[in-house]
Structures are given as C-alpha cells and as structure tokens.
Amino acid sequence: MGSPGQSHILAIGGGSFRASIRQGTMEASPLLRYALDLTGQDRPRLGLLATATGDDAEWLLRMYGAFGAWDVEVSHLTVFPMPNVEDPREWVLGQDIIYVSGGSVANLAALWRLHGLDEIFEEAWRAGVVLAGQSAGALCWHVGGNTDSFGPTLRVWSDGLGILPYSCGVHYNSDPQRRQLLHEAVASGELPEGYAADEGVALHYVGTEFIQAVSVYPDAYAYKVEHDGAGGAKEFRIEPRLLTS
Numbered sequence: 001m002g003s004p005g006q007s008h009i010l011a012i013g014g015g016s017f018r019a020s021i022r023q024g025t026m027e028a029s030p031l032l033r034y035a036l037d038l039t040g041q042d043r044p045r046l047g048l049l050a051t052a053t054g055d056d057a058e059w060l061l062r063m064y065g066a067f068g069a070w071d072v073e074v075s076h077l078t079v080f081p082m083p084n085v086e087d088p089r090e091w092v093l094g095q096d097i098i099y100v101s102g103g104s105v106a107n108l109a110a111l112w113r114l115h116g117l118d119e120i121f122e123e124a125w126r127a128g129v130v131l132a133g134q135s136a137g138a139l140c141w142h143v144g145g146n147t148d149s150f151g152p153t154l155r156v157w158s159d160g161l162g163i164l165p166y167s168c169g170v171h172y173n174s175d176p177q178r179r180q181l182l183h184e185a186v187a188s189g190e191l192p193e194g195y196a197a198d199e200g201v202a203l204h205y206v207g208t209e210f211i212q213a214v215s216v217y218p219d220a221y222a223y224k225v226e227h228d229g230a231g232g233a234k235e236f237r238i239e240p241r242l243l244t245s
Contacts, residue, residue, distance in 0.1 A: 009132070054080060168195060215241070232234065
C-alpha cells in the first residue's frame, strides 16, 4: 500500500516509546505519530518486526497495547521458528508503514537476508511503504554504524541494507562511546559520511535525501558527520523540529 511516489524512512535514535503509568505497558511517543502521518492514511496499516530481539513475544504484545488507543491496524511478522505469514512479501507490501524494534542489528540483517526480506523491504520502500525503527531498526536501513550486537564493547558494523547510502549514529547523547567511534570510522573510510540522532530524535529521509530531524525533547539534536579534509571527521549539529503531540 503506502504512498506511491513518496519513499520515506524515519530512523529514530531512541525514545519511540515511554513507560505508561499503568505498570508493564508502553505508550507510543509523538515520534510514532509523526511516522504514521507520513503514510497519508486515516487508518494506516502498521507492520511490526522484532527480529532484532529474536521475535520477543512480550515486546510484540506491548507494542499492540501501545497503539491500542490510536486508529491504526496492527499486525506483525516473525521468522522464529518460521515465518508466521504464508507470503512475507505480500504481507510487507500490504502495510502502509513498517516499524522495526531495537536489539541486535547484526542478527537482524543476517536473518532478513536469509529470508529475502532485504530485497522485499527495498521493494516496499520504492512502492511508498514508510520504513521506520529505533536503534537497530534505524541502523538497518543505512550502510552501517556502530553496535553492541557482538558484546558490550561497541564495534563498527557496515553490513546494513544500504537503502540509505550513509552511516548512522543512534543513542548519540546517552552512550559516550558512540560519537567517538562513529567519527573514527568515518575518518578512516570504514563507514561513509552520515547522520546521527540523540535520544528522542528521529532522522527523516525522503528518497535518499535527509529532509529534517524531529524531536520530542527541546535539548536533543541530530548531527551530520563528514570528513574534515585532513584525515579526520567533523560534526555539524542539526536543530530538530520539536514535536509537541
């Protein structure tokens, strides 16, 4: 489904959901309302993927609850122990928006390729299905970034789907390792130039062009990371548009 002619990706650095006053439940933040609005649909079809968490059933259950108060049709795709839908391509192309959870981006990418989902997602993006996600679900659409998929010490990872020809930084203001490692990887050429997002900030691309950043916090930012022309990297802060509801 989607919106033909418009290919959107919303890569969220963190803060897609927040704990509700009801213990054990989650609430979708305005970042997700922004993502849903990109579909142009009054009642969008939202497809959830938790591949990066091993298709964690509790996460999926909480996500259904998080969107329960919104006019949205929610379904999900799992690959453990086998795909839960007969035709994953048909399911993906039948959504208006895909949301991908955080977790292990390295495991996610390997499993998507094994099941042919990498090509399916690119087809869906070209057809106008909005692609969105947080952390691993943001990194995956890019060439790469840095990840704790291999252990607590961050490592550079450059095996993303590459729909967006950039590097990506997530959790940029909450994990001090991430900024330095991204700068080093861009400076060395291990990763291409790219963009990064603080907690509560999302990077919005139309096609492969970065359009703007949006934020739920007034003191959180996005960044462009480039070569400095002298063997290093330089960073430019991007002021996001503040989302209030």
